[in-house]
Amino acid sequence: MELPALVSTNISLENTNQVLLIPDQANIKEWYSQQLKINPETPFPFWAKIWEAAIAMGIFIERDAEMFAKKYVLELAAGLGLPSITVAKYAESVVCSDYAPIAMEVVKASINYLAIENITCECINWNEPFTTNADIVLMSDVNYDATQFDSLYTLFSRLLAQGCTIFLSTPQRLLAKPFIELIAHWCIQQEEIIVFYNNANTPVTIFILEGKRERGKEGKRERGKEGKRERGKEGKRERGKEGKRETQLNNPQI
Numbered sequence: 001m002e003l004p005a006l007v008s009t010n011i012s013l014e015n016t017n018q019v020l021l022i023p024d025q026a027n028i029k030e031w032y033s034q035q036l037k038i039n040p041e042t043p044f045p046f047w048a049k050i051w052e053a054a055i056a057m058g059i060f061i062e063r064d065a066e067m068f069a070k071k072y073v074l075e076l077a078a079g080l081g082l083p084s085i086t087v088a089k090y091a092e093s094v095v096c097s098d099y100a101p102i103a104m105e106v107v108k109a110s111i112n113y114l115a116i117e118n119i120t121c122e123c124i125n126w127n128e129p130f131t132t133n134a135d136i137v138l139m140s141d142v143n144y145d146a147t148q149f150d151s152l153y154t155l156f157s158r159l160l161a162q163g164c165t166i167f168l169s170t171p172q173r174l175l176a177k178p179f180i181e182l183i184a185h186w187c188i189q190q191e192e193i194i195v196f197y198n199n200a201n202t203p204v205t206i207f208i209l210e211g212k213r214e215r216g217k218e219g220k221r222e223r224g225k226e227g228k229r230e231r232g233k234e235g236k237r238e239r240g241k242e243g244k245r246e247t248q249l250n251n252p253q254i
Helices: 030-040 052-063 082-087 101-114 147-161 174-184
Strands: 006-012 016-021 072-076 093-097 119-123 138-139 165-171 187-197 199-210
Touching: 006 052, 006 101, 016 082, 016 101, 030 147, 052 082, 052 119, 052 138, 052 165, 052 187, 072 082, 082 093, 082 101, 082 138, 101 119, 101 138, 119 138, 165 174, 174 187, 174 199
Parallel strands: 072 093, 072 138, 093 119, 138 165
Antiparallel strands: 006 016, 165 199, 187 199
């Protein structure tokens, strides 16, 4: 498939800019019309624009670069690969992936243009089995289709069980709320980022997800009756109001 015309673009990530190549938006509709004549089943090129969730992910990466230092990173549903290109400055290596081969060809053009050496591109459809050795998985604006929530949840479960940490960037849509509620038990941190793009402000939330670590039998602490510590009244610790520790459970919001 012939690539659309590409232009060099600066994307503002708050205190820095990230350069990458993107399809010329003025010509993308004509390019898509031509592709439909060749293949009527050509999917709509959602990958061909920069989405606010990808910008928010890039901003988060720049703010918290130490989280990604020397890590092996996989981006799924990467589109034009803005988060992959941003995190490559800090990570040990990055796999940028999307289901659309042409999207990966555009990312490869950006990689060559920017002379980046630690990114590889792969075609991965997250609905199908794949393997990864990544420490971190990046996903931006993937939870927009309710019919995909079950398979997306299964994917998250599998990745977290492998020990991956997932960074999910999602606009605050009502449609996304059921999925966020499903994954809330994995959420260890969240942050709202306001993205100013195309003359509009869009609130986006970054969720960091980790699986619960289960201890094997060898890690369990078993106490026999002889090991129990019984405290008499004199041993009880009473806490006044000033000594109480109150824990607030912050449920993820969208």
